[in-house]
Amino acid sequence: DADVTQTPRNRITKTGKRIMLECSQTKGHDRMYWYRQDPGLGLRLIYYSFDVKDINKGEISDGYSVSRQAQAKFSLSLESAIPNQTALYFCATSGTTGGPNTGELFFGEGSRLTVL
Amino acid sequence: AQSVSQHNHHVILSEAASLELGCNYSYGGTVNLFWYVQYPGQHLQLLLKYFSGDPLVKGIKGFEAEFIKSKFSFNLRKPSVQWSDTAEYFCAVEMRAAGNKLTFGGGTRVLVKP
Numbered sequence: 034d035a036d037v038t039q040t041p042r043n044r045i046t047k048t049g050k051r052i053m054l055e056c057s058q059t060k061g062h063d064r065m066y067w068y069r070q071d072p073g074l075g076l077r078l079i080y081y082s083f084d085v086k087d088i089n090k091g092e093i094s095d096g097y098s099v100s101r102q103a104q105a106k107f108s109l110s111l112e113s114a115i116p117n118q119t120a121l122y123f124c125a126t127s128g129t130t131g132g133p134n135t136g137e138l139f140f141g142e143g144s145r146l147t148v149l
Numbered sequence: 150a151q152s153v154s155q156h157n158h159h160v161i162l163s164e165a166a167s168l169e170l171g172c173n174y175s176y177g178g179t180v181n182l183f184w185y186v187q188y189p190g191q192h193l194q195l196l197l198k199y200f201s202g203d204p205l206v207k208g209i210k211g212f213e214a215e216f217i218k219s220k221f222s223f224n225l226r227k228p229s230v231q232w233s234d235t236a237e238y239f240c241a242v243e244m245r246a247a248g249n250k251l252t253f254g255g256g257t258r259v260l261v262k263p
Contacts, residue, residue: 073255075239077253078250123192136181136183136200137198138195140194142192
């Protein structure tokens with residue numbers, strides 16, 4: 034089983050619809066992130082959370098919101114989807130529990146979202 | 150704002166050829182540096198990382214990277230590529246004052262022809 038699980042893996046929706054992407058992890062990490070990947074632009078950070086009570090905006094947070102329901106769960110919402118939010122979305126985790134932060138991110142398999 | 154630049158968007162080469170991918174960043178402070186790889190249809194995974202010490206770091210699958218502080222660069226190399234190295238490669242930089250938020254480059258798609 035994957036350590037970082039994203040659902041759904043693929044979703045096609047229409048403009049104006051609300052969409053939620055979910056992420057759960059079994060790595061015991063305290064830090065979780067949402068990135069979007071667009072061709073030629075690499076990965077851009079949408080939101081990140083360093084623990085359950087901590088939520089921070091990344092470089093492209095407009096049009097998105099997040100919820101950290103538990104240490105292991107971090108969901109991303111698009112309240113009213115628009116076509117330029119069509120992208121591949123990745124959840125990632127990293128850990129500091131019990132020792133220095135290694136800096137390595139562990140990624141989920143990705144959620145491909147298409148907004149028509 | 151800090152940025153990470155990867156010079157080549159696409160690279161095509163034959164098996165056994167040498168590979169070098171460029172990465173430059175704009176940030177004057179202390180950094181942690183990473184190369185991630187994304188094989189077709191898969192998620193990103195860590196190839197190698199540099200935090201401190203020897204500026205030449207070795208990673209998995211025969212890859213290595215050299216940190217040149219004066220040039221703000223962290224170029225990835227492999228002496229002899231294989232078809233299985235076909236993937237997209239991402240350079241990422243963590244500005245240590247920013248607390249484990251990585252800034253990624255735009256990626257380089259590498260196609261190795263058999």
